[in-house]
Amino acid sequence: ILRKRVVVLGGDGIGPEVCQEGVRVLKAVAERFGHEFIFDHQLMGACAIDATGDPLPEKTLAACWQADAVLLGAIGDPKYDNNPAAKVRPEQGLLKLRKSLGLYANIRPVTAYDRLLEHSPLKKDRIQGVDMLIFRELTGGIYFGEKGRTGDGAAFDQCTYTREEIARVAHRAFHAAENRRQKLTLVDKANVLETSRLWREVVQEIAPQYPGVVVDYLFVDNAAMQLILNPRQFDVLLTENMFGDILSDEASVIAGSLGLLPSASVGDQIALFEPIHGSFPQAKGKGIANPIATILSAAMLLEHFGLQAEADCVKEAVDNALERGVLTPELTSGVPYTTEQVGSFIAYGV
Amino acid sequence: ILRKRVVVLGGDGIGPEVCQEGVRVLKAVAERFGHEFIFDHQLMGACAIDATGDPLPEKTLAACWQADAVLLGAIGDPKYDNNPAAKVRPEQGLLKLRKSLGLYANIRPVTAYDRLLEHSPLKKDRIQGVDMLIFRELTGGIYFGEKGRTGDGAAFDQCTYTREEIARVAHRAFHAAENRRQKLTLVDKANVLETSRLWREVVQEIAPQYPGVVVDYLFVDNAAMQLILNPRQFDVLLTENMFGDILSDEASVIAGSLGLLPSASVGDQIALFEPIHGSFPQAKGKGIANPIATILSAAMLLEHFGLQAEADCVKEAVDNALERGVLTPELTSGVPYTTEQVGSFIAYGV
Numbered sequence A, B: 001i002l003r004k005r006v007v008v009l010g011g012d013g014i015g016p017e018v019c020q021e022g023v024r025v026l027k028a029v030a031e032r033f034g035h036e037f038i039f040d041h042q043l044m045g046a047c048a049i050d051a052t053g054d055p056l057p058e059k060t061l062a063a064c065w066q067a068d069a070v071l072l073g074a075i076g077d078p079k080y081d082n083n084p085a086a087k088v089r090p091e092q093g094l095l096k097l098r099k100s101l102g103l104y105a106n107i108r109p110v111t112a113y114d115r116l117l118e119h120s121p122l123k124k125d126r127i128q129g130v131d132m133l134i135f136r137e138l139t140g141g142i143y144f145g146e147k148g149r150t151g152d153g154a155a156f157d158q159c160t161y162t163r164e165e166i167a168r169v170a171h172r173a174f175h176a177a178e179n180r181r182q183k184l185t186l187v188d189k190a191n192v193l194e195t196s197r198l199w200r201e202v203v204q205e206i207a208p209q210y211p212g213v214v215v216d217y218l219f220v221d222n223a224a225m226q227l228i229l230n231p232r233q234f235d236v237l238l239t240e241n242m243f244g245d246i247l248s249d250e251a252s253v254i255a256g257s258l259g260l261l262p263s264a265s266v267g268d269q270i271a272l273f274e275p276i277h278g279s280f281p282q283a284k285g286k287g288i289a290n291p292i293a294t295i296l297s298a299a300m301l302l303e304h305f306g307l308q309a310e311a312d313c314v315k316e317a318v319d320n321a322l323e324r325g326v327l328t329p330e331l332t333s334g335v336p337y338t339t340e341q342v343g344s345f346i347a348y349g350v
């Protein structure tokens, strides 16, 4: 029996709605398996700016440090986009949270669900059986380098990586590959970038510690093609922060719906779980958001707690919902279910 | 009647073979329309390293400056990859050539050919009618910023953009949009990068000079999805060097074959034309390389010379080859034609 504290950051747009379903499912798991999960709701993102002026209030960060894990909905509001002059932006809260909590490895499984292949823009024969895990470095690179303007109005962003930053996420990726199909693909631009050459060096140094794992190297431009041309070739894909942002979103189209894909962002102390979709402000409050990505993120959270049976139970309940056609509008031409109905069906099934 | 000098850089792998067909077609055009094209073959890439130790010998660069345009095959050899310690690499020649000749705008048309839709990994209904033009900034950004190692073994790459670097390529993109469907999409990461915020500022400043053009902004991660989910939404896509490298290769999968896609790299003085595919060393000398991307690059070269009728004539001859099934192996399950046969068929048709 486990007692765990989970901070819930609903965030903006559809974030709170999908989090509610994630929490519903976690409560059902706690009840069925006799655990105790304490949920602590806090502000982050545009809602936090509106309430406090700060996208990541001190109180939120302190609560995260008290917790065993964080469940995040989504952040972002159009009123802060397209305004290069905006001094405070919701994204800053997310980036600061990742950095402060030391969440250096972002992990995204990309799976083609047989039942949903028809929803993918890719042809069935290309994607059937796709099962990859993307490791994106999350607290380094050009996201966190020095940036600014020079006297003559030019702008700059610095990309930096240390050996340690590369090694720690690489070890996690190798470790995952050992427990999967034993293949790791490093994606970089080593023919142009010095940081990429360091990535290659460090990965080549580490590789002998994982003798079973076959290591492969791809340039990022080629990887962007290969993900579409032949996604089955990938098992574990490892890459730096900016490339990972682009490639993991690109890879998400394989699954047919953004609404299905979970993610984990882990560090040495604490971990955060979130759907990969955004805050979709247009859909807010309409009951049409797909809660499955958040529910599968909650399943990853359970795995992180060491609760594999509980996680499997959630995944089976999700499969069952997909199989029975308990689907939100983007996945069905029949009568759709609401966000809450899908969440309740899955919670009931655990 | 025109007299023009064209430097031909066959390069490595299949580069020389496909260039030969591009030259064959240009010669046929010269004959039919009464122009005089002088071809000057020079070394660049791995072949230049092997012959002179330098991927871009002075002689080659000087010849380019004497020319009216450059036709490039492809560069790159596996013996220089995966070797982070290699001091001289073929790519350095290409990057130096772009920088020296001031080729700041890389232009790639992406078109879905009805006849080849079945070869695309994307479903037909997603890609039918796709017709976009990608403008990638080619001589700035992280490719050309300061890079190196710090004392403690960290690596860095600096991304810098000046207003002028952004403005000159943006003007070309706006101008192209005016002559097309009047839509320009700027792709950046303005929610994270200072250089991206400068791109947005400069594009917003320039936009009023093109009142007919509707400007749209997309974050690069979202663009990577949209290119696959709904590529028809794009008319002119404008972006910085690194993002353009990734997105233009990603977009190339739409066409069903890399072997069909041409590109132009233009500056204020001279322009270079090349297929977007690589040097495919495995295919070298086998007669299986598709010369069409190079032939269509030659058509772009003709347009650059102001020879629109001649360019149209080449494009029609290419369409005819596709229609009649005069295809290299990757595009047919029937009896394939060789590189030279496809080139000759098209040359004969102009």
Ligand SMILES: CC(C)[C@H](C(=O)O)[C@@H](O)C(=O)O
Residues within 6 Å of the ligand: A091, A094, A095, A245, B191, B192, B221
């Ligand atoms: C919101 C944004 C800063 C963020 C990122 O680029 O990391 C998002 O795109 C993501 O991938 O989580």
Ligand SMILES: CC(C)[C@H](C(=O)O)[C@@H](O)C(=O)O
Residues within 6 Å of the ligand: A191, A192, A221, B091, B094, B095, B245
């Ligand atoms: C070979 C490499 C340096 C080059 C680039 O990244 O620009 C290539 O990928 C391209 O797109 O022309």
